[in-house]
Amino acid sequence: MAEHCARLWVHGQSVDLTLVGRDASRVERVAADLRVRSPQSEIRIVQSDFLDTKAIRSTVDAIVTQGDVDVVLIVHGSLPAQSECQDNLEVCSDALEVNGVSPVLFAEAFAKHMGKANSGTLALIGSVAGDRGRKSNYVYGAAKGMVTRYAQGLQHRFAGTGVKVVLIKPGPTETPMTAHLKGQGPKMASAEEVAQKIVDAVDRGQLVVYVPGKWALIMMIIRHLPSFVFFRMNI
Amino acid sequence: MRPVSSWGRLSASAHDVVSFNDPGQIARLVASHPGGIAHGNGRSYGDVCLNPEGVLWHTIGLDHFIAFDQSNGRLVCEAGVLLRDIQRLVIPYGWILPVTPGTQLVTVGGAIANDVHGKNHHVLGSFGDHVQRIRLLRTDGQSIECGPQEQADWFAATVGGLGLTGIIVNAEIQLRRVAGPWLDTETVPYANLDEFFTLADDSEAAWQHTVSWIDCISAGGRGLFMRGNPTDVDDRPEPKGRKRTMPVVPPVSLVNPLSLRAFNMAYFNLKKWQAGRAVSHYESFFYPLDNLLEWNRMYGPKGFFQYQSVVPREVGQEATQAMLAEIARSGEGSFLAVLKTFGDRKPVGMLSFPQPGVTLALDFPNKGDQTKKLFERLDAIVRDTGGRIYLAKDARMPRELFEAGYPHLNEFIKYRDPGISSGLSRRLMGS
Numbered sequence: 001m002a003e004h005c006a007r008l009w010v011h012g013q014s015v016d017l018t019l020v021g022r023d024a025s026r027v028e029r030v031a032a033d034l035r036v037r038s039p040q041s042e043i044r045i046v047q048s049d050f051l052d053t054k055a056i057r058s059t060v061d062a063i064v065t066q067g068d069v070d071v072v073l074i075v076h077g078s079l080p081a082q083s084e085c086q087d088n089l090e091v092c093s094d095a096l097e098v099n100g101v102s103p104v105l106f107a108e109a110f111a112k113h114m115g116k117a118n119s120g121t122l123a124l125i126g127s128v129a130g131d132r133g134r135k136s137n138y139v140y141g142a143a144k145g146m147v148t149r150y151a152q153g154l155q156h157r158f159a160g161t162g163v164k165v166v167l168i169k170p171g172p173t174e175t176p177m178t179a180h181l182k183g184q185g186p187k188m189a190s191a192e193e194v195a196q197k198i199v200d201a202v203d204r205g206q207l208v209v210y211v212p213g214k215w216a217l218i219m220m221i222i223r224h225l226p227s228f229v230f231f232r233m234n235i
Numbered sequence: 236m237r238p239v240s241s242w243g244r245l246s247a248s249a250h251d252v253v254s255f256n257d258p259g260q261i262a263r264l265v266a267s268h269p270g271g272i273a274h275g276n277g278r279s280y281g282d283v284c285l286n287p288e289g290v291l292w293h294t295i296g297l298d299h300f301i302a303f304d305q306s307n308g309r310l311v312c313e314a315g316v317l318l319r320d321i322q323r324l325v326i327p328y329g330w331i332l333p334v335t336p337g338t339q340l341v342t343v344g345g346a347i348a349n350d351v352h353g354k355n356h357h358v359l360g361s362f363g364d365h366v367q368r369i370r371l372l373r374t375d376g377q378s379i380e381c382g383p384q385e386q387a388d389w390f391a392a393t394v395g396g397l398g399l400t401g402i403i404v405n406a407e408i409q410l411r412r413v414a415g416p417w418l419d420t421e422t423v424p425y426a427n428l429d430e431f432f433t434l435a436d437d438s439e440a441a442w443q444h445t446v447s448w449i450d451c452i453s454a455g456g457r458g459l460f461m462r463g464n465p466t467d468v469d470d471r472p473e474p475k476g477r478k479r480t481m482p483v484v485p486p487v488s489l490v491n492p493l494s495l496r497a498f499n500m501a502y503f504n505l506k507k508w509q510a511g512r513a514v515s516h517y518e519s520f521f522y523p524l525d526n527l528l529e530w531n532r533m534y535g536p537k538g539f540f541q542y543q544s545v546v547p548r549e550v551g552q553e554a555t556q557a558m559l560a561e562i563a564r565s566g567e568g569s570f571l572a573v574l575k576t577f578g579d580r581k582p583v584g585m586l587s588f589p590q591p592g593v594t595l596a597l598d599f600p601n602k603g604d605q606t607k608k609l610f611e612r613l614d615a616i617v618r619d620t621g622g623r624i625y626l627a628k629d630a631r632m633p634r635e636l637f638e639a640g641y642p643h644l645n646e647f648i649k650y651r652d653p654g655i656s657s658g659l660s661r662r663l664m665g666s
Contacts, residue, residue: 026257029299036300036312037324176256176296 001125001175002075003030004195009071010038018044018063022076050076050102060109071202072110073123074103079177085139092139100143104150111154114163123166123202124151128210130169131219134235155207164205170194171215239291242531243280244538245601245630248287256296258313258404265292265374265402265654272657273398275315275342279349280541281630282658283397289656292402294344300324301405308410309367314344314403319525321408322517330410331465331517333365337573339522344403349627350395350587353521354444354463357578361589363394364580365409371401374654382407383583392650395584397626399660400650414467418444420515421462424507427455428552434460435576444520448506450499451562451572451597456555458574459506463520474516480528488535488600495568524571534600540630542610543588543596545577546622551593554620558595558613565609569597585643585650588625596628607631626659637663 009015017034021027024047031043046063049055063069077099085092107124114120129137130144151167158165172178172188181188189212197211210216225233238247253268255261265271271290285291297315304310308330310321319339321332336351345351350363359365368382371393379401381389393400421442425431431447438445442462449458490498524530531539546554555574562568573596577589599606614636617624623640624632638644648664656666 025259029257032301033299036303039303039305176254179254179256179296 001170001173001191001194001198002073004191005073005075005198006030006034007037008195008199010034010041010043012038014038014040014042016042016044016067018046018066020046020048020059020063022048022050050106051097053105056102056105057109060106060113064110064113068117069110069114069120071121071123072107072114073125073198073202074106075125076103077125077177079137079140082135082137082139095139096143096146098143099140100146103147107150107154111157111163115158115161118162120162121164121166121202121205122154123168123198125198126151126167126169128169128171128215128219132223132230136235151208166201166206167208168198168201169208169210169215169219171210171212171218173211236288239274239277239285240538241280241282241284241630242278243540243601243628243630244531244534244536245281245540246285246287246538248285250286250289250291252291252293254293254296255315258297261292261372261402261404262376265372266376268292269374269654270656272655272660273314273344273348273402275345276317276340278338278341279345280628281626282662283349283626283629284345285658286656287658294342294402297344297404305330308412309407310410311368311405311407312343313405314347315342317342318346325410326413326416326517329412329414331413332408333359333411334362335521336362337522338525339518340525343406343408344398347394347403347406348396348398350582350584350589351627352577352589354446354461354575356580356589357439357445357576358443359411360578360580361395361583361587363583363587365411366390366394366406367409368407369393370404370406372404373401373652375652378404389650391583391585392647393584395582395587396647396650397586397659398657399652399655401652401655413465415465415469416473416517417466417468417471418463418515418517418520419466419512420464420520421512422506422510423460423462424457424503424510425460426457428556431456431458431460431574432552432576438462439576439578445575447574448502449559449572449574449595450503451559452496452499452568453503454563456559457503458572459503459510461520463515466514468514471514474519478526478528481530481532484532485535488537488539489533490539490568490570490598490600492566492568495570498570499568534598537601537603539598539600540606540610541596541598541625541628542613543594543625543628544613544617544622545588545590545592545594545625546617546620547590547592548576550620551576554616554622555593555595557616561609561612561616562597565605565612567599567602567606567609569599571598572596585647586626586641588623588627590623592622594625596625626663629659632663634663634665 027045048059080095126148127144129141130148155165174188201209236249239250240247268290271292272286274291294315297313301311334353346362352361371379444463447460579591
């Protein structure tokens with residue numbers, strides 16, 4: 001998802017882009033692709049641990065010394081099997097950290113600098129799964145719910161300043177993370193389509209955006225279903 | 236397991252689909268999901284990209300560019316990159332893919348594995364003519380770098396090799412200089428095959444791109460000859476490129492004898508009216524159908540067959556006439572009927588389709604036995620003239636016709652990867 005956003009950002013313009021990833025060789029592959037797509041852009045890569053607070057702090061500090069950031073997009077995550085989270089606390093803990101704690105820590109580290117500069121847009125990826133806990137994926141949902149509440153708080157903190165905070169809530173999207181789910185259930189949105197919506201939302205500085213848009217309606221209904229109905233649903 | 240169809244929508248068998256998203260992970264995934272076939276964007280029509288009840292290795296996630304040298308037009312990219320993305324990247328720099336098929340929604344890996352051709356075969360050959368290097372990963376973990384000079388035997392087996400020699404991981408392509416996205420085009424109506432062959436002969440020297448649509452229900456074989464050359468006009472706005480989607484699969488084929496007669500008459504006369512010179516954008520000239528997404532749905536739930544043959548030039552006119560007569564006799568018809576001459580060039584791959592001669596491509600809604608009977612009569616003409624059928628489009632040809640049409644088959648077999656199998660390879664090669 002992040003990669004498709006980056007492809008849109010480098011398309012036909014010259015940008016300064018720093019990619020942060022866990023696996024250096026995978027980030028290098030993405031960077032090489034972006035350099036071909038936009039030879040005039042400056043593409044840097046940074047390898048970082050995503051769970052260690054010191055590593056996150058030093059990674060973010062190093063990035064902001066290159067200059068003020070216009071846009072920060074935090075996309076990382078993993079989709080654990082709910083049943084494994086229930087069976088194995090370690091898997092459960094990893095899922096909460098990678099999808100919830102880690103994005104929040106990155107955002108908080110950037111927020112400090114962006115607040116000082118009084119400019120920039122910070123975009124976080126929540127999920128429709130964070131809107132109401134469901135038995136099929138509530139651990140992942142809880143982590144994404146944390147991102148949602150965090151983003152709300154950050155929006156409150158930066159209200160009336162030059163910093164914008166955008167929360168994106170994608171529905172099921174075709175990415176490597178969901179490849180094993182393809183063909184089951186409803187058709188997933190393409191990563192390109194979702195990326196275009198993310199880029200547009202960042203441009204506008206929209207507070208909350210569901211992609212595709214239909215999920216705003218679906219989740220409003222799901223959130224408001226009374227328990228006696230909701231509990232009968234197998235979702 | 237989930238149902239997967241190829242472009243012809245003739246079947247929807249269950250497949251165990253595995254996605255390649257990282258070249259570094261392919262070997263591991265192949266080891267855990269053996270016996271598959273690489274599947275790009277699924278635009279081949281028959282079973283070359285299918286493996287019913289078996290494993291499919293989706294390569295569309297291998298969509299990264301690796302390097303592009305603007306000074307010499309060398310592009311290196313992963314096998315799942317779409318030709319569309321290459322064109323959009325390189326044309327603004329004054330480069331273009333030398334050869335592209337009638338859709339740009341195919342992957343580089345698929346274009347190599349089927350050694351696809353375009354409207355300029357008489358000038359620039361097939362896609363494989365412009366591939367400089369292929370990185371092939373065998374299912375035993377061996378990695379092979381091959382090109383027209385290095386390991387040329389592996390290269391000749393892999394170009395047009397239907398994905399059966401290994402998994403194409405990345406490739407280097409030599410692009411061609413171009414002034415811009417526009418072509419100077421001309422549409423010339425012709426009344427019969429005599430006129431077609433005269434036009435084809437007269438156009439080959441001066442026009443880089445030639446193709447024709449033939450009205451296969453007309454008795455004489457009337458049609459529209461289209462030819463084009465790149466041009467350097469640059470004062471035009473890019474077309475909007477509005478995409479439409481065939482929204483549903485209609486319960487019956489929308490292509491039937493009645494609609495076809497109306498279609499063909501309207502199309503011929505409309506285009507005849509507009510005939511003459513024009514300036515066209517490359518997307519509308521090369522890929523007219525790409526603006527109607529999922530157009531293959533219009534043939535209804537049973538899908539459709541493509542029948543594309545090539546026969547030697549000496550007998551081309553009689554053979555084409557005979558095939559048109561068989562089609563007329565059968566009462567079946569084809570809307571997307573394309574007639575084109577191939578240049579006198581040596582094919583790159585052992586199983587490459589293009590050979591010097593005339594190629595006729597036809598599509599027919601699947602009506603079961605009735606359609607297959609017609610194909611048997613067309614097969615007889617192809618067999619008698621020493622022609623062959625295009626494997627990227629085939630879903631039904633008998634094995635003996637395949638063996639007769641592809642004389643280098645025995646040589647090719649030596650390069651097959653024993654860990655790879657497709658619907659087509661089992662049907663035509665027995666494994």
